[in-house]
Amino acid sequence: MLLVSAGSNARGQLATGDQEDAHTFTKCCFEGYAPGQLPQGTQTVVQITCGANHTLLLLERTQDTSSSTRRELWSCGDGSKSQLGSSVVESSSVFVPLNLELQSLGLEGYTVQTVAACWETSFVALTHPDRSDVLLSMGSDDFGNLGIGGTKGKSTRCIHRVPFGGECLGTDDPCTIRVLSLAAGPHHVAIRLSAKLAGRSVQERLVGWGTSRHGQLGDLKITRMGRPVPFVDSPWPVALPVGNTLKEFSLGNQHSVFLLSSGRLYGIGSNRRGQLNEIDQHKDVSSVSCTWNGTYVVMRQNSTWTILSLGASHKGQLGRQIPNEPDHTTGIAPAPVEFPFGADTRELIKVACGSEHVLCLFSLRDALPGDTASSQREVWAWGWNEHGTLGDGTTEDRNFPQKVWPPDESSRRAVDISAGCGNSWIVLEG
Structure with a gap:
């Protein structure tokens, strides 16, 4: 496997070996390994989670010559507040094991x-x-x-x-x-x-x-x-509402959204940006994710999917056309993200929400003969892009989804995505 990242990097939180923002997806570095190479024996990138300027990476690795696996925690970025453990006092621009x-x-x-x-x-x-x-x-x-x-x-x-x-x-x-x-x-x-x-x-x-x-x-x-x-x-x-169990949940800056066993959502907190507008009106919800000031609801019916977006729109976060004069007091009504393709052409694998941007991982439903492995998977993204967050080579915010991976036919196949505070991550097949 390989790991690549893009976006804000003021304290080395992208693990690219420096502290410069990355406007395109760049190979991450691990202490003791070649750039881009994950630690030997890595079976799965279990989780990537980001704070303001630090990153935690949870790996599952085989142990020595045995077939058993064990989860290991690595970290990079700012450690000045002890967020990377008591032994890291400054910052690291490569992933190191967290003690x-x-x-x-x-x-x-x-x-x-x-x-x-x-x-x-x-x-x-x-x-x-x-x-x-x-x-x-x-x-x-x-x-x-x-x-x-x-x-x-x-x-x-x-x-x-x-x-x-x-x-x-x-x-x-x-x-x-x-x-x-x-x-x-x-x-x-x-x-x-x-x-x-x-x-x-x-x-x-x-x-x-x-x-x-x-x-x-x-x-x-x-x-x-x-x-x-x-x-x-x-x-x-x-x-939580009486009579419901909790399936999953996601937290924004001033709001929290919970997916209940009924397939409906329950939202609490601020609705100043419309991030909770009509949140309890949807059914058959399969997952929910939050940016700082937005909510993204995945709904599935038969073999198709829809992503509803609601909340802040000033950085293009909603991924769709918005009214010419939106009511920023009550926010904008929920509506589907506007992709330049039909839901029947791609299977939605995962949605990853960052601070004010969103990534989606898709697989093509009908791959053509001769298609490369990379072309059968796509990562699309939109929203805040000031630090090159979307990895498209620019720093311009994107109001609509655009494909950010693969950049060409020789690129490796995307298998997972994650999003953090002004940064984006893609796990690639080795």
């Missing part, structure tokens, strides 16, 4: 399950076959992002263990906790947990922390002045 200091934390035998990142804060969920899962946080505690009850009197140059007490779990009895899913916006976090008590059925819980002023964590605590608390600094229950 979680598990032995000193008493977490021997744990492995990384999933990761997430806020603006200058990182989160790592660990799992163990015989013990409860653990969530680690590191970096800045702006708006209580670390989730540990504030850092007064504590060193921020530490890796912290996020506490899940009785208030957020609904019980003080000993229980086994599992992290089911984890997501972060620039300054708030949500995590879906399961808690199993001895002799009882498993109970799921949704909890969150961080900024809450706009209701992005629900109607939480109210100050004596009758106003929402600006932020919550430790895990707190987030209420």
Whole structure:
């Protein structure tokens, strides 16, 4: 496999070996390996997640000569706030292994399950076959992002263990906790947990922390002045509509959107940019993703798909024609992203939302004889492009989707995509 990236790179967060913005997709570098080459034995790029100027990369690799695999966490970019662990104090323009200091934390035998990142804060969920899962946080505690009850009197140059007490779990009895899913916006976090008590059925819980002023964590605590608390600094229950379980969720800057078992969406938080307009009116939703100020809803029926976009439009984020005089007070009504091809010609594999741009990975439904492997997969993108974010060689925002991969027939085949804060990522076949 190969990994390429494009976009904002002020602190080396693209791992291209320098700190210059990349306007085209450029090979990422790993410590000890040739440019573009992933560490030996890499089987899968499990996850790429980005903060303001740092990146976490979760790989699955075979171990030595055995056939067993293990997940490993690599990082690059800004480490000045300890968001890359306590040992990285500056920045790295190549991917290096992230030292979680598990032995000193008493977490021997744990492995990384999933990761997430806020603006200058990182989160790592660990799992163990015989013990409860653990969530680690590191970096800045702006708006209580670390989730540990504030850092007064504590060193921020530490890796912290996020506490899940009785208030957020609904019980003080000993229980086994599992992290089911984890997501972060620039300054708030949500995590879906399961808690199993001895002799009882498993109970799921949704909890969150961080900024809450706009209701992005629900109607939480109210100050004596009758106003929402600006932020919550430790895990707190987030209420969902009664009678529904949670399938997946995504967080923007001031809003959160949840896909329920009913196939409908539930949105909370700010709707200033119209990012929640008519959010509960759609059914048969298969997935949802958020930019900072937008929401993108994938709906499927039979063999076709539609991507609805809603929210901010000033950077072309909606990927479609908008009214000449949009109402920026209430936002624009949801409508499909306008691709220059029919949904029956391509299968939608994945949607990846960055700060204010979107990537889509497609496979061609009817590849022609003689087509190269790369031409059977395409990456299309639109939105904010100030730093070369879309990798199209320019810095002009794009109002409509355009193909950004493959650039030519000799290019390698795209197998996965990701998007971060002003940057984009494509995983390629080796």
